[in-house]
Amino acid sequence: MEVSQKTIEINISKAKAGNQAAFRFLLDYFWTDVYNYTLKSTKSENDSEDITIQAFSKAFDKITLYNEDYSFKTWLITIAKNVHVDNIRKRKISIATETSREQEERAYLIADENPSPEDIIIGEQNLAKLLRDIKFLKPKYQEVIQLRYFQELSYKEISDKINEPINNVKVKLLRAKKLLAEIIKK
Numbered sequence: 001m002e003v004s005q006k007t008i009e010i011n012i013s014k015a016k017a018g019n020q021a022a023f024r025f026l027l028d029y030f031w032t033d034v035y036n037y038t039l040k041s042t043k044s045e046n047d048s049e050d051i052t053i054q055a056f057s058k059a060f061d062k063i064t065l066y067n068e069d070y071s072f073k074t075w076l077i078t079i080a081k082n083v084h085v086d087n088i089r090k091r092k093i094s095i096a097t098e099t100s101r102e103q104e105e106r107a108y109l110i111a112d113e114n115p116s117p118e119d120i121i122i123g124e125q126n127l128a129k130l131l132r133d134i135k136f137l138k139p140k141y142q143e144v145i146q147l148r149y150f151q152e153l154s155y156k157e158i159s160d161k162i163n164e165p166i167n168n169v170k171v172k173l174l175r176a177k178k179l180l181a182e183i184i185k186k
Contacts, residue, residue: 003029012072015063023060026072027174031056033073034080041084049138051087053175055080057167133183141176148173 008029014022034055039048059066059079066075134142147158159166 008072009068012063012066012068015060016066024174026060027056027171028178030073030076031175034076037077038080038084041081046138047087049140049175051080051083053168053171054083054087056171057165058083060171061165061167130184133180136183137176137179141172141179144169144172145176145180 008026011022011025011029015026031052035048035052038051038055039045042048042051055076059076066072134145137145143162144158147153147161148155153161155166155169158169162169164172
């Protein structure tokens, strides 16, 4: 999809004013660029997605600070690079933290609360199909969809439950809905 620089600038201005459609446009348009950049440095699809989500979350949170004299794509990639460096630092710190055997055993006892195949066989055929399609999403996207649309939790409640900032939750939900729409179209 070829988009003019003017269209991008208009959507940046709208996003600065809080327009959700503009945020969605910017996320969709720049996702691949930021994701591919982070994938080169992480060599991991999961880490790359997490970093990209965090980068967009930080960018959207601070979009009023964006300076139009610079490329928006470069600004996003710089944020992603900083998020990646921060994550590496955090990992180095967390590696030093030892876990007890009891903590590890408790971690294995956590139940998988995703719907089982039996749960999918429910009354309405459309709902059953939707649940099957949701299963094709990565677990982190399944989780936010389940919490938001099936358990009807607020962004704040989801944020508290998965221990992530509200902006990360919003970006994950946007991304999950986009991926789910692509699955449904197929």
